[in-house]
Amino acid sequence: MRKTLYIIGLSTFVFSCTSQQNVKKNTYKPKTPVSQVKPTAKTPVAETQKPKITNEHGVEFFTTNLADPAKNDNTASYGSIVSAKPAGYKVVKTYFPAIAQNFRQRYLILHYTALPDDTSIKVLTQQGVSAHYLVNNTGDNEIYQLVDENKRSYHAGVSAWRNDKNLNDTSIGIEIVNAGYTSDATGKKIFAGFSDEQVRKVAALAKDIVARYQIPATNVLAHSDIAPTRKQDPGPMFPWKKLYDQYQLGMWYDETAKQNFLSLAQEEVPLKYNDLSFIFVVQTALQKFGYYIDLSGKWDDATKRTIEAFQYHFRPLNYDGIMDAETWATLQALNQKYPAK
Numbered sequence: 001m002r003k004t005l006y007i008i009g010l011s012t013f014v015f016s017c018t019s020q021q022n023v024k025k026n027t028y029k030p031k032t033p034v035s036q037v038k039p040t041a042k043t044p045v046a047e048t049q050k051p052k053i054t055n056e057h058g059v060e061f062f063t064t065n066l067a068d069p070a071k072n073d074n075t076a077s078y079g080s081i082v083s084a085k086p087a088g089y090k091v092v093k094t095y096f097p098a099i100a101q102n103f104r105q106r107y108l109i110l111h112y113t114a115l116p117d118d119t120s121i122k123v124l125t126q127q128g129v130s131a132h133y134l135v136n137n138t139g140d141n142e143i144y145q146l147v148d149e150n151k152r153s154y155h156a157g158v159s160a161w162r163n164d165k166n167l168n169d170t171s172i173g174i175e176i177v178n179a180g181y182t183s184d185a186t187g188k189k190i191f192a193g194f195s196d197e198q199v200r201k202v203a204a205l206a207k208d209i210v211a212r213y214q215i216p217a218t219n220v221l222a223h224s225d226i227a228p229t230r231k232q233d234p235g236p237m238f239p240w241k242k243l244y245d246q247y248q249l250g251m252w253y254d255e256t257a258k259q260n261f262l263s264l265a266q267e268e269v270p271l272k273y274n275d276l277s278f279i280f281v282v283q284t285a286l287q288k289f290g291y292y293i294d295l296s297g298k299w300d301d302a303t304k305r306t307i308e309a310f311q312y313h314f315r316p317l318n319y320d321g322i323m324d325a326e327t328w329a330t331l332q333a334l335n336q337k338y339p340a341k
Contacts, residue, residue, distance in 0.1 A: 053081070053093055060093075067099040072214050074102050079150055105149065105213040106164075107171035108206060109156055111223045112233040114180030124175060131155040131173035135201045143201055149209075159226040160292035161219070162340060167226055172209055176202060176234060189319075191235040199239055203247045210249060218290070218338050220250040228291055228309035229302050236316035253314065253333040261329035269325045279303075282323050282331075286310065289335050 051064040060081040067073035075097045083091050113120040117136050124130050124146055130153040134144040147153040155173030156166075164170060179192035210220065222238070223231045244252035272278035276297045283295045286306055293306050308321035314330050 050097075053096065062097060066097065067101065069214065072102055073099065074214060075099060078212060079148070082150075103213045104170055105172050105209075106215060107161070107167050107219045107221065107226075108209055108215050109167065109171050109173050109221055109223055109226060110202070110206075110234050110238065111155060111173060111175045112178035112180055112235060112238075113175050114178065114233070116179075117177050120175065120177050129154050131175040133172075133174045133205060135174060135176045135198055135205065137177040137195060137198055139195075139197055141201075143205055156223070156226060158230075161221060161226050162290045165292075172213075174202060174205060176238075178234065181232065181235060189232065189235075191232075191237045193237045194234075194239070199242065203243055203249065206243070206249050207247055217249075217251050221290075222309070222313055224309040224312050225290070226292075228293075228306040232309075232312065236312045236319050240313055240316075251334065251338055253330055254337060257333040257336055258329050261332040262325060265325040265329040265332075269323070269328055273323075274299075282328065285331050285335055288340055289331065289338070290340070 050066060051062075054061045054063070060083075061079075062075070062077045062081055065074050065076045067075045081093075081096075083093075085091065111131065113124070113134075115123060117138055120134060120136075121144070124134055130147050132145065132147045132149055132153050132155075134146055136142065136144065149172060152168050153173050154168060155175065156168045156171055159165065159167040161167065176194065176198055178194060178198075181189040181191040184190055206220065209215065222240075223233045224235075240250060241252055243249040268278075279299060280295055280297045283293055283297070283303060286303075287293050287295065289310075291306050291310070293303060296303065304321040307323050307327065308319055310331065311319040311321070311327060314334065315327050318324070318326075
């Protein structure tokens with residue numbers, strides 16, 4: 001009996017195991033293999049071939065412009081390349097230069113020294129004022145460089161033009177040996193002239209600087225333009241029109257445009273001269289052109305000095321600080337030709 005029960009139990013166990021195996025076989029579904037996408041090989045971007053940095057006696061130079069001149073950008077270096085020397089590390093120029101750069105030299109400012117040659121040299125090299133260049137009046141072919149163009153010289157002082165201030169940071173200064181001015185019995189300023197040789201030197205020097213740094217005509221200025229309430233140099237005897245006509249330097253108005261404005265100005269100025277609204281319009285026009293001036297609506301001292309500075313540059317035959325018809329027409333013609341951007 002016991003043997004019979006053992007055989008029945010064993011048969012049941014075998015049947016049970018077999019059934020479970022069959023169930024597993026029937027319910028198992030093999031996974032569909034997923035095909036893996038192979039990564040696409042990236043085409044290497046070819047780097048633009050850059051001109052090599054030249055090395056002379058261990059000093060590096062890069063004189064090629066790779067940037068966009070239309071944006072006033074320039075990567076050329078007109079001096080040696082200045083680089084850091086961090087302790088324990090090596091600065092390499094594998095990717096030099098980046099094209100997103102330009103010069104700090106955006107303005108050219110002209111001055112007179114109001115001193116003779118020897119004293120001018122002493123003051124500009126041994127005291128707290130300087131310029132990048134000094135044009136002497138000794139009749140030779142020399143121009144003295146006093147400050148590296150890549151460094152700030154202390155020539156502009158408190159200054160402004162259009163949207164820029166503190167122009168020492170962004171300018172090159174040229175000092176010209178000249179006696180400056182004296183005052184006559186009426187208080188009128190009488191200015192000393194410049195020799196033809198000096199003018200030729202200034203023109204050649206300015207032409208070179210403007211071309212290298214792509215300085216626009218609107219940024220070739222007198223010290224009196226950027227500091228009209230305290231400076232007069234280089235004064236009305238400096239031949240701005242000659243620089244414009246013969247050397248294509250700086251700004252000048254178109255005579256036809258000036259004459260077109262003059263006919264209306266001759267009627268407008270006498271009638272409206274003391275109207276607050278007219279004074280405000282004149283001050284706004286001076287500010288629009290570039291001068292730093294408050295819109296006071298009055299013929300105050302600052303406005304008179306600013307008009308005087310404008311006349312030194314663009315109407316040198318009459319620099320009395322009064323906004324007459326010709327000065328008003330000239331200012332309007334210049335604003336039309338050189339609109340602020």
